[in-house]
Amino acid sequence: MKRRHFIQQTSAGTALITLGGLSLSSFTTASEIKKITILHTNDVHSHIDPFGPEDGRNANKGGVARRASLIESIRKENPNTLLLDAGDIFQGTPYFNYYGGELEFKLMSMLKYDAATIGNHDFDNGIDGLFTQLPHATFEFISANYDFSNTIMDSHVKPYKTFNKNGIKIGVFGLGIELEGLVDPLLRKETKYLDPIEIAQDMTRILKTNEKCDLIICLSHLGYNYKNETTKISDLKLAEATKDIDLIIGGHTHTFLKKPTIVKNKDGNNILVNQVGCYGINLGKIDFYFDSAKNKVANGTSIIV
């Protein structure tokens, strides 16, 4: 069992979590440090062009062409990078009304997104509208708790996907929000929503035990937290109720966080929950460092956010 201690460095405005336990390294073989970078967006809502200089809150922010150059430079620094989106790609500017999401998918493909999950607004042109745009996406859609088997999307959405980056196996699974009351039945058709916690438990078991992933990421469109709806599932609740997830990348609530949130999971381990607002204003970047030698006895992780 891993023990992770938490030290808050308020003066620096950052949090540092450091490892507990002793480093009883019995192997002295040359160790290689491996760095995996996870980049993420959520709720971009068809915001392709940057906000204009006259926009009150978001003046001169966002823009896909700028995001592209940022991602390019990060990839140059670390080729072992994954780029993920947590849903609600569609709806928000006339680009969506005119092209139905074609441009959004084409651009995400050019930016080499690795995977995206499905948000409620991605149903806005109906499940058929989403299906129509799939040929424009070179990345995959992952959702574990939407059962599409009675819909046109059947077999086009996978519950999870694994990636191998420099010998590190990364498993990413997707979770979507309850559609009832949010997405018109005419649009979602026979899409079934399954319980996110149960599905997350299945997914982590498969990814940890069967797929032997070193890193497990949940790509969620459940929403960060619902203060007034205490029973409603959210990323914070999911983090507490599950184990073996390392990072939850969220969406839906358009939550701007100062820094990723550290949450204790069911096993008492610290995990990260992050969300980067909306409209492509921010890019989230989480770096995971692995050390083959240290790992053999690793019983702690330092989290710097």
Next chain:
Amino acid sequence: MVCANVTKLHSKLFDLYMRFTQFIFLLNIFIFFSCKPHNLHPYKIEGQQITINDSLKTNTEIDNFIKPYRDHVVKDLDSILAYSAHTYSKSEGDFNTAIGNFMADAVYDQAYPVFKARTGKDIDMVILNHGGIRSIISKGNITTRTAFELMPFENTLVVVALKGTQIDSLISYLCKTKKAHPISKLKLSMDKDFNVIDASIKDKKIDDSKTYYVTTNDYLYNGGDNMTFFKPNDSVYDLNYKIRNVLIDYFKKVDTISPVIDDRFIQIKK
């Protein structure tokens, strides 16, 4: 010669290096298989958020790819559909506004034939909400952009079958909120204490036992702006007609709009 020697030396070193890495590789495999399969754990995690702003370079390949789409959208949004005689704002008018009257009447005109064709029934009245008017209409050319600004949301029209008694609840809502919620075909006057003096639909007194077909949008139907009087109801019809498209279609149909504040919802102070 020197070059050749160096190359030789390099290739020898490389050979040695390859053997060494192969050894490490084999060692790793050995360790991997000799121990029980082991998931690696990160020893350090760093998280940060990077704001996309104008300090970042614009990727020209991406920008050039967007350009034809952008040009088309901009050209279409700026295409002229109609002309506005004046500038209209939702803040001009007490209980009815010119811009609100325009919107409610446009909804009636566009929705009426659709509903008639589908059900054989007549729409009796329209109610929208004051907050749903999202911008002004400026004097001069009306473009597709005007429709997007007036109605940026995707709300669609629904027709709700309400009994006359429920129309009474709708009317008391209007009197209580004292707001210029856009209405069409309903006529309403209040006294100085906001009590109903007179109410009619299509110039006829409201009949408690009659069923009225009221057009509104899906947001209000579902209780938006506290309009709770739509439920329960006899039946509801989704027209699958977005309000924005109603406006675009209406603008295309007419040459000039010149709505006025009228007597459809007034207060008589004596």
